[in-house]
Amino acid sequence: MAKFDHVDPGLLPSRIADLVDVVGPKAALTIVELRGGARLYVPNKATAEHWLAEHIGIEALQQLSKIYGGEWMEVDRCAALLRAAFEAKVVAEFDRGASNCELALRYGYTERGIRKLRKRVEEREPSPNLDLFEEL
Secondary structure, three states: OOOOOOOOHHHOOHHHHHHHHHHOHHHHHHHHHHHOOOEEEOOOOOOOOOHHHHHHOHHHHHHHHHHHOOOEEEOOOOHHHHHHHHHHHHHHHHHOOOOHHHHHHHHOOOHHHHHHHHHHHHHHOOOOOOOOOOOO
8 A cells, every 4th residue: 555644635636535534634645546447336334344455444444434335436536645645655665775776676767767757756855854954
């Protein structure tokens, strides 16, 4: 599963933003990963045996059923969001000490591709250690 902690909320389509309000970001984005681009039937009554409970938890499924029970939901693909989350995950692994080579092999990229990915993320999310002399 991708990690979505540092993703721009502006990348969320309105339906998914509504879903985040109902079940929280982690459960909503798990639903996107599982069913993005397809419809999802929400049961009238949430049970621990429902396949979705295993992925998002019974509490989130109960909230989902409370609001959308008995309905088919269109789940957006959120391609930009998933891409940004993946890139953030790769950069976080690099920041924790993984080399470009390790990341390239792990994710099927080239080392150059990993460097370009890191540069894209850095341009999108500047380092908190911005130019220390800028204020002088």
